[in-house]
Amino acid sequence: MQDMMAIVEPLIPSLRRYARSLLRDQVSADDLVQDCLERVIGRWHQRRADGDARTWVFTILHNLAINRMRQTARRGVHVPVDDTSETAFATPPTQEDQLHHQAALTALAALPEDQRSVLLLIGVEDLSYAEAAAVLGVPLGTVMSRLSRARQRLAQLIEEGPARSATTGPGLRRVK
Amino acid sequence: MSRPISEDDLHAYVDGALSGARRVDVEAYLERNPEVAEQYARFGRQRETLRAALGPIAAEPVPPQLNLAHLVAARRQSSWTGWRGAVAACLLLLVGGAGGWSLRSIGTEPSVGINALAQEASYAYAVFGQDKGRPVEINAADSTALVRWVENRLSRQISVPDLSQAGYRFMGGRVVATPNGAAGLLMYDDAQGARIAILMRPMMRDQNAPMAEHREGDVVGYAWADNGMGYSLVGGNSAASLLHPVADEARRQMRSRT
Numbered sequence A: 001m002q003d004m005m006a007i008v009e010p011l012i013p014s015l016r017r018y019a020r021s022l023l024r025d026q027v028s029a030d031d032l033v034q035d036c037l038e039r040v041i042g043r044w045h046q047r048r049a050d051g052d053a054r055t056w057v058f059t060i061l062h063n064l065a066i067n068r069m070r071q072t073a074r075r076g077v078h079v080p081v082d083d084t085s086e087t088a089f090a091t092p093p094t095q096e097d098q099l100h101h102q103a104a105l106t107a108l109a110a111l112p113e114d115q116r117s118v119l120l121l122i123g124v125e126d127l128s129y130a131e132a133a134a135v136l137g138v139p140l141g142t143v144m145s146r147l148s149r150a151r152q153r154l155a156q157l158i159e160e161g162p163a164r165s166a167t168t169g170p171g172l173r174r175v176k
Numbered sequence B: 001m002s003r004p005i006s007e008d009d010l011h012a013y014v015d016g017a018l019s020g021a022r023r024v025d026v027e028a029y030l031e032r033n034p035e036v037a038e039q040y041a042r043f044g045r046q047r048e049t050l051r052a053a054l055g056p057i058a059a060e061p062v063p064p065q066l067n068l069a070h071l072v073a074a075r076r077q078s079s080w081t082g083w084r085g086a087v088a089a090c091l092l093l094l095v096g097g098a099g100g101w102s103l104r105s106i107g108t109e110p111s112v113g114i115n116a117l118a119q120e121a122s123y124a125y126a127v128f129g130q131d132k133g134r135p136v137e138i139n140a141a142d143s144t145a146l147v148r149w150v151e152n153r154l155s156r157q158i159s160v161p162d163l164s165q166a167g168y169r170f171m172g173g174r175v176v177a178t179p180n181g182a183a184g185l186l187m188y189d190d191a192q193g194a195r196i197a198i199l200m201r202p203m204m205r206d207q208n209a210p211m212a213e214h215r216e217g218d219v220v221g222y223a224w225a226d227n228g229m230g231y232s233l234v235g236g237n238s239a240a241s242l243l244h245p246v247a248d249e250a251r252r253q254m255r256s257r258t
Helices: A003-021 A026-046 A053-075 A082-088 A098-109 A113-124 A129-136 A140-160 A162-167 B007-014 B020-032 B035-059 B068-102 B113-128 B140-154 B236-255
Strands: B169-178 B181-189 B195-202 B207-216 B219-226 B229-236
Touching: A003 A026, A003 A053, A003 A113, A003 B007, A003 B035, A003 B068, A026 A053, A026 B068, A053 A129, A098 A113, A098 A140, A113 A129, A113 A140, A129 A140, A129 B140, A140 B007, A140 B035, A140 B181, B007 B020, B007 B035, B020 B035, B020 B229, B113 B169, B113 B181, B113 B195, B113 B207, B113 B219, B113 B229, B140 B169, B140 B181, B140 B195, B169 B195, B195 B236, B207 B236, B219 B236
Parallel strands: none
Antiparallel strands: B169 B181, B181 B195, B195 B229, B207 B219, B219 B229
């Protein structure tokens, strides 16, 4: 268990960020990370010793996140895209970059889930392409094409501005 | 001639994942193709913006429920409890089997003891804990009448624990029927309206029993017995972690008053 602590503990900030970026809600994201850590503790001895622990932990978290998002989509829970960018990703509002960040996050939220995960794992969490492929359970080529589509789509959404990207957002946004 | 530059190379350039030689090739290519260079420079800026926007999340202090040492400790404890539970279940099975066999000519014995009490409390909570219209027969304002009613039916003195320190307000209660006779049911709720209840009745067996957790569907409870009275404090699954200290407090108060 000592090696587990030494390897997994430094990953927790990253895991929280990835979960929150995907779920866009601090409470459910932290719940998810807790779930993930409990599994990591329980299955640590089943882990392949030659495999990379960080990839393994991220795989567990990613799969939990996907399940959670599917459940949420099935139940039709309202996920307010506009509010979450303020509450879940609160950064000091004094900064000049603020609008810039806000626009990027709104655009990110409007990406399909598979493109969003690729962008986050590679661009933010610094996983290699091969590691991202392992986490997502897809071939390397798929990762590369998703990354390419994600970057183009994100650029397009940012250019179109927040009003448009919010109304063209995918399934998660519901109007009751 | 070097290999043609691919989109994969350009993304790898953006992500700083290219080896030295290939990097030089890509840089030379981008110099010759300013439009492509502009497009990938934009991707690079997006990447930086996302990192800057999401960076503060990773800088937040880790909340206590994600403290790895706590999670490891909690797991040790629960696996130990689970193991004890399994042993207890085997013993019960054995006792139950043997008991059933020895009683085969007498007929079925009514379930008594602390486990029966736990089950009765769960059933009572499942019915009245959900009741929107009339969760209690006599409400807290009339607690003297309530206590008299319960004491008459149980032929025992009872007291109503004050759980307001734990955030639970006394709502009132009623007498309920169990296979082991009348029982008193006291109901409490918290500021969000989540209810807990305490069921109490005299015990024929297990006159004194240490506190033990029990679960029945979505209902979690802590049952114990003191001096011939059995109690179980029950609540919904969502409050499971809070119930144990509340049950301890209820027991402490009832012990000090009787």
